[in-house]
Amino acid sequence: MNNKIVIMEEKEVDLKDYIRLILKRKWLIFGAFLLGVIIAGGLTFYFTLNEIKTYEANIWLEIGKIDKNILIESPEQLIEKIQEGIYGEFSYNVIVLNPTKTNLIQIKIEAIKPEEAQSVLEEISGKILAEHKERINVKKDFLRDGIIGPLDSFSNIQFTKIVKTPVISEKQTNKRPILNIIIGGLSGLFLGIFLVFLIEWWQAPRRDIY
Template sequence: MDNVQNQYDEINLADYVRVIFKRWKLIFLIFVMAVISAFVFSILSPKIYKIDSSLEIGAVGQELIEAPVRLVGKINNQVYNGKYEIGVQADNPVNTQLVRLKIESADFEEAKSALEEVSNLIIAEHQEKLEIRKELIRKDIEQVESKIRLVDGNIQKTKNKINPIESDMKRIENKIQSVKEEQKALEDKVVALEQILVYEQDPGTQFALFDAKEKLENKKQEIENLYLSINSLQRAIQDINIEMANLDVHKDDLELEINKFNKSLQEIEPTKVIKQPTVSKEPIKPRPLLNTAIAAVLGLFIGVFLAFAREWHQKFQL
């Protein structure tokens, strides 16, 4: 059974080869016609060039003016075509803020003009967005500067609170000095009266001693109260100093915020063309060798197919 099948396959293969050799002129004719047609078509077809350019999208600090993917979508949807009907295509290299523009056209001068117009439209649109961003940043700076002026005013008001308190402390210190002198006089009086009473127990002297001691205790209490007042005023000054320190910290934070805004203004990078429209050195279309090779393969297939079709037709006519 297997031998019969192998013989059958050999007969079929021999028939195929026989048909190809029998109809080789037809196959060769179609092959030559396909090759010549493809070659002539390629030579006579207008030469298509690739014209490309590149844009670098601007940014404010680390934030891009427009996402590259969004811009590529707008370009590919012909949003920026303007007066030119040539379709501009774009792509965004991975992990970059670049946008590559390209046109395939036989009229490369018109294509260059189209790319320049599209680039100018994008740059103008982005510049308008930049101006809006700059204006917003300037307004933010003005608001922060207004807050700083307000903080400066509060700092000055807080400083002004210290002067009356220091004046009160100075007045109390002088008062303490005066009361201490009175205390010293009373202490001396008490000593003197006690010495007198050692020799003379006079009621008047005893009353005077009692009165002097009472006044002495009052002076001591008065001095203690004055010291308590000074301590209270010192705590008030400490609280004011803490308040001023907090205001200074707040002012420093605001100044850092202004520095951040100013840095953003300095770091603004506009969208720019980093590669002017450039025409490819060689045309990208047509490609005579490739077209001829494809035509040759197709010609062979068609020639073989027609050869077998013609053989089949003749066989069934008989």
């Protein structure tokens, strides 16, 4: 029982010593904290100021049908062709999305200049529309010649179309300045506490010598 009391008292003394040491060098800790905040804020401001702006353009296409329940081509096929560069090789980031269980395609382009983003988007969508129109015209010729299906199949044909015109917006970067400053401040705080104990450890042997 007495041993437990002694151990608890030693722990209390150690904790008081730590608190006393931190309070003794509180200005060092505060200085490190302030330095961390200033550095984090300065770097965030610098990178924000010198950031190269990027723009995003996107367009929505609805894949047409050559018959009542038959698409001109599946969304998966079209996405693969775009990604393989069938409609052009571009140095820009091209993203293609297909909402589940739909014949809709969203094409996104990221570029430094908004007019370049729109130009690439229009080029890709224009080639897709032209290709799909050509396929439909071939189907119509077959129908007229009576090679396939009755003439009333014309009513089942749907052209691929743009369902949402190109939209261009500046791409927002997720810098989170407040979070960066908080992280910088906490890093400075921990560094300050570390320095306090390091200095105390460094000076302790010298005090014993003298």
